[in-house]
Amino acid sequence: MRLMRRRSTVLLSVLGALALLFGAAPASMGAQPAGPPAHHPVIFVHGYNADPGVWGGMIADFKAAGYTDDELFSWGYDTHQSVNEVLAGRFTDYVNSVLSRTGASKVDLVAHSFGSLTTRWYVKFRGGTATVDHWVSLGGPNHGTYTSWACVIWDQACRDMSPGSYVQNQLASGDETPGAVKYATFWSECDEVINPDSSVALSGAVNTDAGCLQHNDLLGDDGVSQGVRDFLAG
Template identity: 75%
Template sequence: MLTARQKVPALLTLCLTLLVPTSARAAADAPAERQLQRRPVVLVHGYNADPGVWGALRADLRAAGYADSELFSWGYDTHRSVNEELSGRLAAYVEEVRRQTGADRVDVVAHSFGSLVSRWYVKFGGGAATVDHWVSLAGPNHGTSTAWACALWDQACRDMTPNSYVQKNLAAGDETPGTVKYATFWSDCDEVINPDGSVPLTGAANTGVGCLKHNDLLGDATTTSGVRAFLAS
């Protein structure tokens, strides 16, 4: 039997023994919890559109475990200049997302014209340090001849025409700079992007989705599944 003087050290030893495994478990679990945290996703819509176009992809990402607080749909005036105005506004939006979420990097998914805005941000606006995955759905990444139809009065259309100032600068040097992971999804029946081969980029994971119309890539289950898998890579 322990004396009163012996009981105190014994109790202290027992407490320390019980605490050590708990602390060790907490330290071991912390990295796992951090690994489970996803990067916030910034969705950038295309020309003459709005954030409402992302309903299908947002639903798919939520079904995969994303919370609404991790999904951000940026809205903007699609008739403005890619390089002089819109890429800077996107940069400010990404910074606000990072501030809200505490994330060091975000993933960007863009449709159509939004691909040019977000590419300019990544290549020239500091986005190479803040974007982890970048996805282009049906983006006019090397220009589209259909943009000539509105180029006379619309700056965004001029930016989308082949060999425009924006196109030449985005194509110069490395099309997929930095450590960002790039992916494109394109259709061989796209009535807006002409030629269809405008979408793929050197250095990106380029995926043909078959015969889909331009806006159908936004709701196609196979395409959204591919986007989700790429973001998880």
């Protein structure tokens, strides 16, 4: 009887070892580590006298194309403040918070109008060449717009958007599209805000004629939305 108990103990030990070898091990092998996210987080930056709500249609398009809520962000800010002295610093903090929250190493930026200046300043002067993969400007006053002269007397943002301003001259100095960031602009020949139309395009960027669209229609146009997503996928 003692011998039989010993044999039973040995048999149970062998069976346990086999279970660990052929049962538990394959289960652990099947639990693959999570892969990298499908997309970089995208930060949408609105323009002058606007708010993050203007991105509702485009964000819906991004979600329909497979982006998740955790990959889409909209930065809201006071558009009457200085690009270089105030807004670029606050945007830097926002980008850092998105990187920390998502665990991503880089973000994509999509800016409309005045938002193009703040995001460009971040990329060029505040380390954004290391944290931005794609940068997109929709109707940005990238070389200034004469329309801004209507409000330069009382509004700092209008002064920043004026041709020949300190912000414009600094952004245009040297390389307009620095670093390994991929740059794109979308401009319209019927834009009533950006004057001249050629202000939007940047040397070194993929510059796309969006057709005859008014300034705010760039935000909701299906062709522009698809073009932005195609560019970010490249």
